[in-house]
Amino acid sequence: MRQVNLVNERDEVIGHVDLISAHRGSGQKHQAVSWFLFHRSSDGSLKLLLQQRSGKKIVGAGQWANTLCANLIPEETHVACVKRRAKEELGVDWQENWLLEEVAVLDYQVACENGFAENEFDHFFVTVLDDKAFVKLKIDLNPDEVENYVWLSWTDVKAKQLGDRQITPWLNLFLDESDLIRKIEQVCKK
DSSP, X not given: OOEEEEEOTXXXXXXXXXXXXXXXXXXXXXXXXXXXXXXXXTXXXXXEEEEEEOTTOSSSTTOEESSEEEXXXXXXXXXXXXXXXXXXXXXXXXXXXXXXXXXXXEEEEEEOSTTBXXXXXXXXXXXXXXXXXXXXXXXXXXXXXXXXXEEEEHXXXXXXXXXXXXXOXXXXXXXXXXXXXXXHHHXXXX
């Protein structure tokens, strides 16, 4: 079972625990990353890649989340975690010319299904692809991790107008964080 980094209230690593134990009950505080991959087309429209989590996941199974939500493993940096999990979950080969900007850190705890929870120091990263980079993007889902994906209007995502898609408890929380949304949008305007 994969180990994740336990942290204290200052986001300093204090130990390691297996993935299931980190999420059991109210959860143990651990390190995480959230990635928001956007496509800004030449007409100015902005879309976010959302993923539907695999039914095999211990939290958020079958629910829709931001592009990537992942836990750091021992000795891993936050940036390395984003790139590793982009490949493992979405089959995305990281391109060196992509901007990966950290926009915020959120310490949060939310209850999930089946007696599990998220209890994380989550570092938020944003990447914005133009049309040229978007055309080259190849997604090859790992079915153990992700069931499906969709590009949705950022305006609709912020308004939680996602049709019949059920979102994860943490994405629901993120979308209510006006300061986080503002910081994400600052990067998208560059």
